[in-house]
Amino acid sequence: MKDHRAELLQRIADRSARIGVIGLGYVGLPLALLFEEAGFTVTGFDVDAAKTAALQRGESYIRHIGGERVARAFARGRIRATTDFDLLRQCDAVIICVPTPLGSHREPDLSYVRATADQVADRLRVGQLVVLESTTYPGTTREELLPRFAAVGLASGQDFFLAFSPEREDPGNQSFQTQNIPKIVGGLDPASQQVAVALYSAAVAKVVPVSSPEVAEAAKLLENIFRSVNIALANEMKLVLERMGIDVWEVIEAAKTKPFGFMAFYPGPGLGGHCIPLDPFYLSWKAAEHGVWARFIELAGEVNTSMPHHVVDRTARALNRHGKSVKGSQVLVLGLSYKADIDDDRESPSFEIIERLQAAGADVTYCDPYIPVARPGREHDLRLASVACTAEEFARHDVLVVSTAHSDFKDKRLYSGVKAVVDTRNLMAPLGLVAPGASGPEVCRA
Numbered sequence: 001m002k003d004h005r006a007e008l009l010q011r012i013a014d015r016s017a018r019i020g021v022i023g024l025g026y027v028g029l030p031l032a033l034l035f036e037e038a039g040f041t042v043t044g045f046d047v048d049a050a051k052t053a054a055l056q057r058g059e060s061y062i063r064h065i066g067g068e069r070v071a072r073a074f075a076r077g078r079i080r081a082t083t084d085f086d087l088l089r090q091c092d093a094v095i096i097c098v099p100t101p102l103g104s105h106r107e108p109d110l111s112y113v114r115a116t117a118d119q120v121a122d123r124l125r126v127g128q129l130v131v132l133e134s135t136t137y138p139g140t141t142r143e144e145l146l147p148r149f150a151a152v153g154l155a156s157g158q159d160f161f162l163a164f165s166p167e168r169e170d171p172g173n174q175s176f177q178t179q180n181i182p183k184i185v186g187g188l189d190p191a192s193q194q195v196a197v198a199l200y201s202a203a204v205a206k207v208v209p210v211s212s213p214e215v216a217e218a219a220k221l222l223e224n225i226f227r228s229v230n231i232a233l234a235n236e237m238k239l240v241l242e243r244m245g246i247d248v249w250e251v252i253e254a255a256k257t258k259p260f261g262f263m264a265f266y267p268g269p270g271l272g273g274h275c276i277p278l279d280p281f282y283l284s285w286k287a288a289e290h291g292v293w294a295r296f297i298e299l300a301g302e303v304n305t306s307m308p309h310h311v312v313d314r315t316a317r318a319l320n321r322h323g324k325s326v327k328g329s330q331v332l333v334l335g336l337s338y339k340a341d342i343d344d345d346r347e348s349p350s351f352e353i354i355e356r357l358q359a360a361g362a363d364v365t366y367c368d369p370y371i372p373v374a375r376p377g378r379e380h381d382l383r384l385a386s387v388a389c390t391a392e393e394f395a396r397h398d399v400l401v402v403s404t405a406h407s408d409f410k411d412k413r414l415y416s417g418v419k420a421v422v423d424t425r426n427l428m429a430p431l432g433l434v435a436p437g438a439s440g441p442e443v444c445r446a
């Protein structure tokens with residue numbers, strides 16, 4: 001009998017294994033490039049023909065994944081991007097990086113994972129390794145992928161291999177990228193574990209094997225829940241200390257000097273990005289199936305989702321102090337992306353802040369050098385384009401709301417003619433604009 005495991009291990013070792021990456025977004029694209037750079041032949045799959053066409057032309061559609069890197073990789077000829085899923089048959093390893101959003105009732109939406117698993121199952125052949133990277137609740141790999149693949153008549157751990165390995169991408173992080181972020185790998189069985197560990201070890205600096213896909217799935221959720229809960233705590237501290245007239249930012253800086261047992265998290269206008277606002281609810285949903293209520297997750301969600309409302313309230317107060325009502329006032333929101341210096345606007349709280357202010361009758365515009373035009377999404381369609389990042393433009397408005405601390409906004413001269421700023425990111429203090437007696441706009445922290 002043919003030893004498919006040994007054969008695949010050999011192909012990984014000599015780099016003749018062909019890698020398929022499904023879903024060429026923020027996670028899949030850098031991963032595909034990484035395997036190409038490690039010497040493998042890579043095929044990237046996506047349902048979005050505009051993306052695959054751009055990549056084939058050597059262009060990047062994600063700003064922090066440089067066009068040069070994409071152009072260089074595609075010029076070498078070892079990587080291609082396609083919408084033709086029949087090419088999956090040629091791949092020895094298939095890595096799934098498709099979206100895992102929430103449905104309208106905050107329930108996991110596994111439709112992308114299921115559709116992709118069906119595409120893979122239709123082409124599954126002996127000797128293939130399939131790894132799911134999409135963030136999801138514990139049990140997804142075993143409950144959703146395995147039955148689809150087993151139905152083909154192949155045996156896992158023998159004919160094909162299956163694992164879960166969570167992505168830990170931090171877009172825009174200069175110190176940690178796909179290659180040097182340790183990679184957790186949980187195989188369904190010892191053979192799957194061995195080949196999946198071998199595959200990632202060929203491309204990333206450190207692989208952390210765990211005993212099952214469920215441990216790997218849960219570890220990813222713990223990481224994101226940890227962030228969500230601690231951000232909620234920082235937000236709650238902000239609300240409490242604000243009432244007491246104490247500056248939460250100064251408090252955090254002071255607490256941060258403790259060399260052990262404390263990790264700084266910061267308040268903000270609400271959660272953003274594809275992970276932290278969504279992933280925790282994957283666990284609370286699954287927990288309910290087991291009769292347990294994940295109360296920390298729900299409470300953190302409640303605190304964090306109330307933040308845009310708080311920001312709007314502070315904006316109304318700031319306008320009021322200048323004798324203006326929200327209705328009819330000119331409001332400029334600084335930053336549409338969910339975090340500084342990246343072009344990702346998914347789940348950004350700026351959308352809700354803008355929509356709430358618009359609903360109250362304000363004339364709202366935004367400024368974001370990373371997002372020249374607000375793209376319509378599943379939940380929002382602002383139909384706005386960014387105004388220029390200039391002092392003249394800023395001065396035209398009654399109030400500025402700092403939602404994202406882009407580096408472009410860290411220039412004191414921009415605020416010379418501004419009347420009021422609602423600052424959710426502590427952007428103004430380092431510019432010397434909140435010190436007692438400082439000239440410039442009235443700054444309200446929110």
Ligand SMILES: NC(=O)c1ccc[n+]([C@@H]2O[C@H](COP(=O)([O-])OP(=O)(O)OC[C@H]3O[C@@H](n4cnc5c(N)ncnc54)[C@H](O)[C@@H]3O)[C@@H](O)[C@H]2O)c1
Pocket residue numbers: 022023024025026027028045046047048051097098099100112115116133134135136167168169170171274275
């Ligand atoms: N963005 C991050 O920083 C990050 C970090 C860790 C984990 N994750 C997780 O990784 C997964 C992917 O996230 P992302 O940020 O890369 O999403 P993304 O939206 O940037 O990319 C997903 C890609 O998949 C494509 N796609 C959708 N359905 C498909 C299908 N059926 N077949 C092939 N392609 C399909 C989309 O066109 C898109 O290009 C999610 O589960 C997410 O939670 C994301």
